[in-house]
Amino acid sequence: MTHFKARVLVSLRPSVLDPAGEAAKAAANRLGVEGVKQLRIGKCIELELEASDELEARSRLEFLADRLLANPVIEDWTLEILSGSSI
Amino acid sequence: MTHFKARVLVSLRPSVLDPAGEAAKAAANRLGVEGVKQLRIGKCIELELEASDELEARSRLEFLADRLLANPVIEDWTLEILSGSSI
Numbered sequence: 001m002t003h004f005k006a007r008v009l010v011s012l013r014p015s016v017l018d019p020a021g022e023a024a025k026a027a028a029n030r031l032g033v034e035g036v037k038q039l040r041i042g043k044c045i046e047l048e049l050e051a052s053d054e055l056e057a058r059s060r061l062e063f064l065a066d067r068l069l070a071n072p073v074i075e076d077w078t079l080e081i082l083s084g085s086s087i
Numbered sequence: 088m089t090h091f092k093a094r095v096l097v098s099l100r101p102s103v104l105d106p107a108g109e110a111a112k113a114a115a116n117r118l119g120v121e122g123v124k125q126l127r128i129g130k131c132i133e134l135e136l137e138a139s140d141e142l143e144a145r146s147r148l149e150f151l152a153d154r155l156l157a158n159p160v161i162e163d164w165t166l167e168i169l170s171g172s173s174i
Binding site for chain 1: 129
């Protein structure tokens with residue numbers, strides 16, 4: 001078995017409005033930070049998973065991202081496997 | 088001026104409970120995905136910023152991460168500058 005660390009980044013699709021991001025962008029301006037052209041808030045899910053190999057881990061994580069972690073109607077996701085160590 | 092793309096990953100400190108993450112972990116099990124040992128939900132803020140150079144961009148983004156995007160009492164953050172292109 002191998003112990004994997006991975007993260008799934010979930011972001012709103014570009015066509016979907018992000019009021020929280022707009023509010024944070026306006027707040028950045030009020031704090032005196034100039035030059036912020038875009039700011040969008042998504043989710044970062046950090047996972048640790050035990051699986052027999054990276055292919056197996058990737059397939060389980062893609063399933064989870066698609067069915068549980070992101071809403072594919074309004075969100076995109078990307079999977080990053082950060083490390084794997086034998087146990 | 089240079090146009091930078093960056094992201095700030097905000098995660099709960101390890102000592103802080105994450106009930107939403109625990110619920111997602113339990114849901115993963117119910118979906119039949121085995122081997123998930125840990126699952127924690129954080130934020131991923133994607134930014135585009137114009138600044139004179141990378142040092143300037145980094146300093147503005149660190150300020151924003153510390154003051155606006157994360158709550159340093161319960162959250163850690165990391166900054167990743169993804170790209171910079173002259174404009």
